Amino acid sequence: MTLDSWADETLAGIHARGTYRRMRVLDGAQGPRMRMAEREVVLFAGSNYLDLAHHPAVVQASIEAAQQQGCAAGGSRLISGNLVEHEALEAELAAFFGREAGLTFNTGYMANVGVIPALLRPGDLLVSDALSHASIIDGARLSRAEVSVFRHNDIDQLETILAAPRPQGQRVLVAIDGLYSMDGDLAPAGLITELAHRHGAAVLLDDAHGTGTLGARGRGSAEVAGVMGKVDILMGTLGKSLGSFGAFVVGSHKLRELLVNTARSFIFSCALAPPQVAAARAALALIDTEPERRHALQAGATRLRSRLAEHGIDTAPSTTHIVPVVIGSNAATMKACEALLERGFYAQGIRHPSVPEGTARLRITPMASHRPEEIDAMADATAELLGKFSGEAPPPPSQTL
Numbered sequence: 001m002t003l004d005s006w007a008d009e010t011l012a013g014i015h016a017r018g019t020y021r022r023m024r025v026l027d028g029a030q031g032p033r034m035r036m037a038e039r040e041v042v043l044f045a046g047s048n049y050l051d052l053a054h055h056p057a058v059v060q061a062s063i064e065a066a067q068q069q070g071c072a073a074g075g076s077r078l079i080s081g082n083l084v085e086h087e088a089l090e091a092e093l094a095a096f097f098g099r100e101a102g103l104t105f106n107t108g109y110m111a112n113v114g115v116i117p118a119l120l121r122p123g124d125l126l127v128s129d130a131l132s133h134a135s136i137i138d139g140a141r142l143s144r145a146e147v148s149v150f151r152h153n154d155i156d157q158l159e160t161i162l163a164a165p166r167p168q169g170q171r172v173l174v175a176i177d178g179l180y181s182m183d184g185d186l187a188p189a190g191l192i193t194e195l196a197h198r199h200g201a202a203v204l205l206d207d208a209h210g211t212g213t214l215g216a217r218g219r220g221s222a223e224v225a226g227v228m229g230k231v232d233i234l235m236g237t238l239g240k241s242l243g244s245f246g247a248f249v250v251g252s253h254k255l256r257e258l259l260v261n262t263a264r265s266f267i268f269s270c271a272l273a274p275p276q277v278a279a280a281r282a283a284l285a286l287i288d289t290e291p292e293r294r295h296a297l298q299a300g301a302t303r304l305r306s307r308l309a310e311h312g313i314d315t316a317p318s319t320t321h322i323v324p325v326v327i328g329s330n331a332a333t334m335k336a337c338e339a340l341l342e343r344g345f346y347a348q349g350i351r352h353p354s355v356p357e358g359t360a361r362l363r364i365t366p367m368a369s370h371r372p373e374e375i376d377a378m379a380d381a382t383a384e385l386l387g388k389f390s391g392e393a394p395p396p397p398s399q400t401l
């Protein structure tokens, strides 16, 4: 059949590049220990960083919502699916970040591919960090705006791009991740926001991984950088540290009004289901009432990075709970990942196109509830296997795509 031969042709290329992907099947509640192929693994690959997905208050809220409102919103937000609870969650998100308004999306991916084309038209300009998430790139493609990419966290290059003469009326949006999802470093969001505003550009900060986990009050990388009230669009996800599913943006009332009217991924998609909304609301409250979770997460991440450093493993540029161990070759990375699994640890091997070519890596993400001895054992196993499979000192993470 033609379609299968198309698939064979494409898949052969993927195999040849060493980037073939397959899904691993996990069993049990999302947490620091799960089952895979009938064995217990210690999970260092998830984004349920604060272990809220299985928190009793989050689960209970979700159960009650399912019992009282059912399992589906039953429509898009603009056609019968807009429930009191969606509006409440959005008001709570806006208050959480000290912004005027919030709007939920079904995923972070859908937020970025909806927001960017809602703001930019063909001929406008999206300026993006070289390591920005794929959803920012895809949002830019959908907008048909021009795209200009600056080297990762390179403020000087960003300034050169922003200072260049541009057509009158051209809208410029600078889109960055707050916390880079494959390197674990932070954007200099304060400098970038100041620079962008000085040049008449708006800023979209994607804080998928920082929300709930970073900052004195868990408001994320925007809080760390002091730009929570300054970035024009602050985006975060509900499916990672907030233990539910979905995503949101917060900003001005005008931004919300614009998105409700123009963001296609918002308009043409079913609304988040009541149990997801209720779980997210419960989790958001826990960010304030259980700060010890983010403290434990960051203490565990620091412990992991320093144990790896004691073994001579460089985890730069990470300063957070996303800890990359760059190996370089695709094959060696996947062998190390498999060998770790044999020892009962799951840290995913990450290859191009998730990271630049030649910088394949183990991406190790601790959780608030990992025990110190699990973190130490993970570091020891990684060190042992790296010696076996890398064959060479890991190259530094690439600065360009």
Ligand SMILES: Cc1ncc(COP(=O)(O)O)c(C=O)c1O
Residues within 6 Å of the ligand: 106, 107, 108, 109, 110, 133, 135, 177, 181, 206, 208, 209, 237, 238, 239, 246, 247
């Ligand atoms: C930086 C960043 N933005 C957006 C997303 C997409 O979020 P979601 O998984 O909710 O689609 C991710 C997901 O990993 C991410 O890392």
